[in-house]
Each structure stands twice: as C-alpha cells, then as structure tokens.
Amino acid sequence: MSAELTNLFQNGDLVKAIWETVYMTFGSTIIAYLLGLPLGILLYVTDKKGICPCSPINTVLGFFVNLVRSIPFMILIVAIFPVAKLIVGTTVGNGPMMVILIIGATPYVARMVESSVREVNSGIIESAQSMGASTWQIIIKVIIPEAKPALITGSVISLVTILGYTAMASTIGGGGLGAIAYNEGFLRFKDDVVWMCVLFIVVIVQLIQTIGNFIAKKTDKRIKN
Amino acid sequence: MIEIVSLNKTFKSNKEDFVALEDINLTVNDGEIFGVIGLSGAGKSTLIRCINLLERPDSGKVVIDGQDLTLLNKKELNAFRKNLSMIFQGFNLFEQRTALQNVCFPLELTNVPKEERTKIALELLEQMGIQDKANSYPSQLSGGQKQRVAIARALASNPKYLLCDEATSALDPEATESILSIIKEINQKQKITVIVITHELSVIAKICDRVAVIHNGKVCECNTPTQIFKNPQTEPTKKLIASATFLRGNNKCRLNLLIFFKTVI
Numbered sequence: 206m207s208a209e210l211t212n213l214f215q216n217g218d219l220v221k222a223i224w225e226t227v228y229m230t231f232g233s234t235i236i237a238y239l240l241g242l243p244l245g246i247l248l249y250v251t252d253k254k255g256i257c258p259c260s261p262i263n264t265v266l267g268f269f270v271n272l273v274r275s276i277p278f279m280i281l282i283v284a285i286f287p288v289a290k291l292i293v294g295t296t297v298g299n300g301p302m303m304v305i306l307i308i309g310a311t312p313y314v315a316r317m318v319e320s321s322v323r324e325v326n327s328g329i330i331e332s333a334q335s336m337g338a339s340t341w342q343i344i345i346k347v348i349i350p351e352a353k354p355a356l357i358t359g360s361v362i363s364l365v366t367i368l369g370y371t372a373m374a375s376t377i378g379g380g381g382l383g384a385i386a387y388n389e390g391f392l393r394f395k396d397d398v399v400w401m402c403v404l405f406i407v408v409i410v411q412l413i414q415t416i417g418n419f420i421a422k423k424t425d426k427r428i429k430n
Numbered sequence: 431m432i433e434i435v436s437l438n439k440t441f442k443s444n445k446e447d448f449v450a451l452e453d454i455n456l457t458v459n460d461g462e463i464f465g466v467i468g469l470s471g472a473g474k475s476t477l478i479r480c481i482n483l484l485e486r487p488d489s490g491k492v493v494i495d496g497q498d499l500t501l502l503n504k505k506e507l508n509a510f511r512k513n514l515s516m517i518f519q520g521f522n523l524f525e526q527r528t529a530l531q532n533v534c535f536p537l538e539l540t541n542v543p544k545e546e547r548t549k550i551a552l553e554l555l556e557q558m559g560i561q562d563k564a565n566s567y568p569s570q571l572s573g574g575q576k577q578r579v580a581i582a583r584a585l586a587s588n589p590k591y592l593l594c595d596e597a598t599s600a601l602d603p604e605a606t607e608s609i610l611s612i613i614k615e616i617n618q619k620q621k622i623t624v625i626v627i628t629h630e631l632s633v634i635a636k637i638c639d640r641v642a643v644i645h646n647g648k649v650c651e652c653n654t655p656t657q658i659f660k661n662p663q664t665e666p667t668k669k670l671i672a673s674a675t676f677l678r679g680n681n682k683c684r685l686n687l688l689i690f691f692k693t694v695i
C-alpha cells in the first residue's frame with residue numbers, strides 16, 4: 206500500500222469521497238426521477254397507440270430525449286458546463302456537477318420509465334377504460350401501480366448508470382471517488398489508489414443492485430408465494 | 431335496450447383497409463341474454479368493443495336507452511360506461527391488487543368511501559362464492575376464480591348491461607359451467623341484460639335467449655337458439671352447427687335433448 210493511499214484512509218478523504226459519490230448519485234437520481242417519471246409517462250400516453258394519443262407532444266418530447274441521449278456523457282458534461290454555471294453560479298464543486306448529472310440522467314430515466322410502463326398488459330388498461338376510468342385515473346390507479354416492480358427494477362438500473370455518470374463527472378470537477386481515482390491515483394501513477402476507488406464503486410453497485418432486486422421482488426404480486 | 435344501427439368499422443393499415451364490420455343492425459332487449467356467435471376473425475370482439483366504444487365505429491349508431499353513445503364526449507362516455515360492464519376472455523384483473531381491491535376499483539373511480547366499497551366488494555365476492563379469496567392476488571387464483579373476481583368487479587358499479595367477450599373460452603368445462611350459471615343467475619335475479627360473445631354453440635344453447643350469427647363482419651342470421659339449431663337459414667350457420675363437436679354423432683338426439691333442457695330450465 207502506497208503512502209498516498211494510507212494517507213487517504215487516515216485523513217478521511219476516502220470516506221468523504223464515498224459519501225460524496227453516494228449523495229450525488231442518489232440526489233441526482235431522485236431529482237431525475239421527479240422530472241423523468243412524468244416525462245416517461247407522457248411519452249407513453251401520447252404515443253399513437255397510447256391512451257391519449259398526441260403526436261405533436263410525443264414527437265417534440267421524443268426528439269429532445271433522443272438528442273440528449275445520443276450525446277456521450279463525457280461530451281455532454283463539457284458542453285453544458287455553461288448552462289450549469291448559469292443555474293448554480295459557479296463551474297466548480299458538486300453543485301454544477303449535480304445539475305449536469307440531472308440534465309444527463311433525466312432523458313435516460315424518461316426512457317426507462319416509458320419502457321417499464323409499456324410492459325403493463327394492454328388488456329388491463331382496456332378493462333379500466335371499459336369501467337369508465339379517466340386518463341388520469343388510469344395513470345394513477347392502474348399504470349403506475351401495475352408497473353411498480355418494473356419501475357423499481359428500472360430505477361436500480363438508472364442508479365447504477367448514474368453512479369457511473371457521477372464517477373465520470375467528478376474527474377472533471379467536483380468531489381467523489383472519481384475525483385480521487387483520477388487526481389490522486391491516475392495523474393500521480395498510484396495504481397493502488399485507483400484500484401481502491403474501483404473497489405468501492407463495485408461494492409456500492411453490488412449493494413444497490415442487491416437491495417433493489419430484493420425490493421422489486423417483494424413488491425411484485427405476480428410471483429406466487 | 432341496446433340498438434346498433436347501420437354500424438361500420440374498417441381497420442386502416444398502411445397496406446390495405448380491412449372491413450371488420452359491415453352494416454350491422456341489431457337490437458338487444460332489456461332483460462335478455464343475447465348471444466353473438468361466429469368463427470374466429472368474424473368480428474365478434476370488434477362488435478362488442480364498439481358497443482362500449484372501446485373501438486370507435488366509423489359510421490352508424492350505438493343507442494343505449496335512447497342515448498347515442500357516439501355523440502357523447504369523453505367525460506359523458508366515461509360516466510355512461512359505468513352502466514355497461516365488460517368481462518374478458520383473459521380476465522384482465524389488476525395483478526398488483528388483491529381480489530378485494532380489484533372489485534373495489536370501479537367504486538374508487540366514483541369516490542365511494544373506503545368502508546362502503548369494501549362492504550359492497552365483500553358482498554359481491556360472497557355472491558360469487560369466493561369470499562375466502564378476498565385477500566389473494568390474481569396470480570394465486572385459478573381461471574374460474576379469476577373470472578368470478580372479474581364478474582364481481584363488473585357488477586360493482588351496479589350496471590344495467592354486462593358484455594362478455596369469450597368469458598368462458600379460457601376455462602375448463604366445469605369452470606365454464608359454473609360461470610355460465612352465474613351469468614344466468616345475475617341475468618334473472620338482478621335483471622341485468624347480457625351480451626355474450628362466443629364461438630361455442632354450447633354456450634349459446636345453455637344460456638342465450640336470442641342469438642346473432644356473424645360471418646365476415648356481417649350479421650347473417652338472428653333468431654332464438656332453438657330456431658338456429660333446428661332450422662339454420664344461411665350457409666355460415668349451417669357450417670357452424672355441423673362443426674359443433676357436442677352435436678356430432680347422434681346429432682338429432684342430442685339436439686332434442688338440448689332443446690328439452692332449455693325449455694325445462
């Protein structure tokens with residue numbers, strides 16, 4: 206173990222970086238969901254075969270979602286730095302990084318939500334329509350509850366992806382494991398620092414995945430028990 | 431009373447248009463069980479889906495109790511649909527809700543207080559003989575039990591009409607029998623008018639008062655089951671009857687037996 210790594214352990218920088226990675230990931234995922242969930246559902250219901258077809262909304266929304274999705278995240282970070290600066294007032298630190306993460310993650314989440322709700326059996330939605338449920342009632346009382354297990358699985362996948370984004374973003378600015386791995390490890394040729402950061406990221410991913418799968422399974426009533 | 435007046439429905443696709451229903455005229459009287467029979471692809475499901483406007487007809491009227499449904503706006507239609515429940519071949523229960531919560535659903539839509547809707551739902555489940563399954567999820571129920579939940583759910587809004595699209599086609603003979611007798615019972619006791627879509631003549635024979643035979647999107651014959659069996663007028667009807675397995679073999683004898691049972695019941 207190199208002196209640098211020992212030092213990172215002792216002065217608490219590593220623990221701080223883990224915490225920063227976790228809160229940036231969860232924080233931006235939560236906000237990305239607050240925005241992406243309604244967007245994903247809007248994409249789904251306004252589809253030509255959806256319950257409330259509206260081609261103009263669907264096309265425009267789909268275009269922007271695809272636009273952001275098609276830009277590699279690394280490029281997006283650099284490209285939207287000025288936007289982040291406008292919103293947060295500074296280009297350094299975790300604040301602007303979160304803004305960038307949210308801009309990058311929201312379209313991803315919207316598509317994830319769209320594909321999750323698409324899994325709801327169309328017959329079930331039709332039966333709700335036959336009972337006289339309004340579009341809003343169908344969204345709130347049928348689509349979201351019926352898609353819940355898929356939505357949870359999707360949010361786990363999103364979390365892991367956004368964790369990757371967080372690590373990537375923090376090499377450019379802001380804190381977190383990515384910053385330590387890049388600045389303290391890679392740039393100073395300390396391989397063990399890099400590997401230690403990788404190890405922690407792997408552990409975080411495994412934890413998220415395991416807990417998420419457990420919750421998804423618990424909530425799914427389609428599984429016989 | 432349900433009146434279907436010169437109803438047409440064409441499915442448009444990129445390649446070519448497909449005429450699913452052509453100039454349908456039918457009247458379903460209050461209190462009867464009206465059957466619609468035809469081969470697969472004849473347009474039966476499309477017809478029943480046009481009745482509650484799950485499918486919007488291209489032209490023609492669907493008049494229920496004097497109201498032409500095609501003239502209603504979305505909100506009025508949703509309100510009207512509470513009169514017009516539907517059950518499906520695939521049951522279409524909410525999989526993340528218990529049987530009880532499924533039956534509560536139509537009552538939630540109209541904001542019936544929780545206590546009251548639970549009470550109504552429990553009564554309906556009891557009527558269907560599955561009160562012990564109230565807290566089971568659909569994945570834990572058999573096909574027959576699922577259809578009972580679906581019927582209870584359909585009855586929860588206290589409808590005047592019940593539309594059944596192949597409600598027994600996914601069930602074994604025994605479950606079919608019990609579902610049919612439930613349908614018959616709710617028709618007689620609760621005076622609910624029922625439209626039954628099926629491709630099985632036995633279903634028609636057992637519960638229907640009148641039946642329409644539909645072929646290639648057109649109604650080719652409409653009469654009582656007895657007349658249809660005894661005296662089929664058109665080619666498609668004759669073919670349907672000839673193909674009915676339960677009439678094979680000692681044809682005449684079984685037919686008479688059937689008619690006998692119908693008159694006795």
Ligand SMILES: Nc1ncnc2c1ncn2[C@@H]1O[C@H](COP(=O)(O)OP(=O)(O)OP(=O)(O)O)[C@@H](O)[C@H]1O
Nearest residue numbers: 441448450468469470471472473474475476477629
């Ligand atoms: N949404 C649709 N788009 C295009 N064609 C359709 C659509 N729905 C139904 N059809 C066509 O209309 C015809 C009638 O379909 P329908 O489902 O009403 O038949 P059915 O009599 O109920 O048959 P089954 O006994 O198999 O259920 C079929 O040929 C079908 O391919």
Ligand SMILES: [Mg+2]
Nearest residue numbers: 474475476596
């Ligand atoms: Mg059908």
